[in-house]
Amino acid sequence: MPSPLSADRPAPQPHERDAVDALIHRARQLRGEVDAVRRDAVLVDEEDPHTRWQRALCELAVHHLDDLGTRLGQLREGLGPDAPHPPRPPGQPSVKTPSRTAPHGGAAPPGSGSLIGRVGSAEWDLLTDEVTWSDELFQIFGRSPDAGPLSLDELPSVLLPEDQPLLTALVTDCLVDGRPIDGEFRILRTDGRTRTLHMMGEPVLDTDGCTASMWAVLRDVSELRHNEQAVLRTRDALRRRQHMARTERRMAVELQEAVLPPWRGPLRLPSRGAGALDVAAHYLPSESSSLIGGDWYDALELPDGRTVLTVGDLTGHGVEAASAMAMLLGALRGMAVAGVEPGALMGHLNRLLESSVQPALGSAVCCRFDPATGTLAWAQAGHPPPLLFRNGEGRPLPSPDGVLLGAASGVAYERDEAQLLPGDVLVLHTDGLNRHSDRGAGPDALLALAPRFARARTAQECVRTVVTEFGGAERLDDACVLIARIGA
Missing domain, CATH: 3.30.450.20 (PAS domain)
Structure with missing residues (x-):
């Protein structure tokens, strides 16, 4: 900054004292507000890069506002009639001012x-x-x-x-x-x-x-530059974390799409013969599109003409949940084609999840339908039971015993049977529809759709009804719904 007697520019004229007082008041008020934000930032997760970045920005802003307040205070003192230390023109003797001292009497350190x-x-x-x-x-x-x-x-x-x-x-x-x-x-x-x-x-x-x-x-400006560097570091860390999150989500989505059944419209199983199932399904994402979970649905025609229907849900989100879901669904398909009945199949999945490198918990339901006899054999592992709709009314099927997959060793999973009739509608769903935040969604809300299912002519129309009812809700978790309508 120029000396007051620099030959090529005049000394600046002083501001009015009351105007400076107003600026000081505004600077102090703003400083207090920023400091309040800084204190709040200290109370949250210290490991969160976004929080560290916010706190670093607050520290930087506080330093700037402190500096501004000091300059305004010096300006105000210089405007007073008894200002002790006006700017000294070059060449005049210096006027000594009292030094700031530390508590022990020595010079206070910078900062x-x-x-x-x-x-x-x-x-x-x-x-x-x-x-x-x-x-x-x-x-x-x-x-x-x-x-x-x-x-x-x-x-x-x-x-x-x-x-x-x-x-x-x-x-x-x-x-x-x-x-x-x-x-x-x-x-x-x-x-x-x-x-x-x-x-x-x-x-x-x-x-x-x-x-x-x-x-x-x-x-x-040591503290100022330190805080600027902190802002840059936390901003870069936040950008890296966001990039990693986007990459992980893309990988999870691609893995999920590769594993889930390729059909998106209605499906007839078996493809020939009487009593075939009209099948449709839908995946409902969570409120946060970044939370790709381990939910699955599947419908598979077996070599003997019977059909396997299954839905399930693994704990966690992201690539780990999607990869574990892929492993479990692949094993389920293989065992179903090999003729393993639903109860024993659940036991094998439980042992597989137990021995996994990345242990997790999961729930599942597996149904095997015989179109020749109309018999549905099924088992469940800590999962909501299938809902059976008939003649405009709905009810859950009585659940056989079965604990969550990966929760205990050496457990046996019971199997139960139900007789299905032409025109019946069977609904399998994951518990993402059971969240209280989903406007009361759950078994009762699904059972209330019985009259609308009775009027539907296809499984796809039933799925559209469920999506219309629950698809716009603020869902805490993702969910799957699979609907099968028994043909004549």
């Missing part, structure tokens, strides 16, 4: 207390070789006033070696070409601490227009 202690001024007289430092500048450099100020030739010796050429270039440009100084460099104090200083200054010209001295203000 403690008010920002005033982090700003100091200096003047290097080229004609007399006199050097004048403010008391604050001695504190910033960690230098005893008894040792005296550093000359321009001595100043680079306290800088880090890699920053010395920068200071030399700044000073040369100022003294030779008359350019203003505006740059930063790092110093190594005698106490071993490294500080970052921002230096602003200009040449002071004599009456002939020649450079008589150099006047500068040096500010310790």
Whole structure:
């Protein structure tokens, strides 16, 4: 910043005192609000990159507002009739000001207390070789006033070696070409601490227009730069985390789409013969599209003409849940084609999930329908039972015993049977429809759709009814629904 008597520009005119008071009040009010946000950020998860980024931004804003408040306070003091330390014109004797002291009586270290202690001024007289430092500048450099100020030739010796050429270039440009100084460099104090200083200054010209001295203000911006770096680090960490989350979600979606049945419209199973099932299914995503879970549905025609219907849900989200679902569904299909009956099949899936490298819990229901006899054999593992709709009324099938997959070793899963009639509608669903936040969705809400299912002519129409009823809800988890309508 320019000396008050710089020959090529006049000293600025003072502002009105009441206007400065108003600015000080507004700055303090804003500082308090930002500090409140900063305190709130400390109370939340310290490991969250977004929280660290928010807190770092608040720290940076508080430093800027503290600095602004200090400058306005100095301006206000300078406007008063009894201002003790008006700006000193170059060449006049310096006026000593009381130094800030630490509790033990020594000089307060830079960065403690008010920002005033982090700003100091200096003047290097080229004609007399006199050097004048403010008391604050001695504190910033960690230098005893008894040792005296550093000359321009001595100043680079306290800088880090890699920053010395920068200071030399700044000073040369100022003294030779008359350019203003505006740059930063790092110093190594005698106490071993490294500080970052921002230096602003200009040449002071004599009456002939020649450079008589150099006047500068040096500010310790170590905390400010530290907070800026924290903002950059947390922002980069947040971006990396967001990128990883997007990549993981894309992988989970691709894996899920590759594993779930390729058919999206209605399906007839078996493809020939009387009593075939008209099958349709739908996947309902959660409120957060990033939560790709381990829900599945499947309908599979067996070599003997019977049909397997299954839905299930694994705990967790993302690639791990989707990959575990792929493993489990693949095993289920293989065992079903091999003729393993539903109860024994659940037991094998339980042992498979138990021995998995990434243990998880899951629920499932597996039904095997024989179109020749109309018999439905089924078993469940901690899963909501199938719902049977007949003649405009619905009811859940009585559940055979079965615990969650992966919850216990050596458990047996019971099997039960039900007789289905032409026109019956069978609904299998995962418990994502049972969340209380889904406007009361669950078995009762599904059973209330019985009259609408009775009017539907296809399984696809029944699925549309379920999606219309529950698809717009704010779902905490994803869900699947599979509907089979028994043909004549």
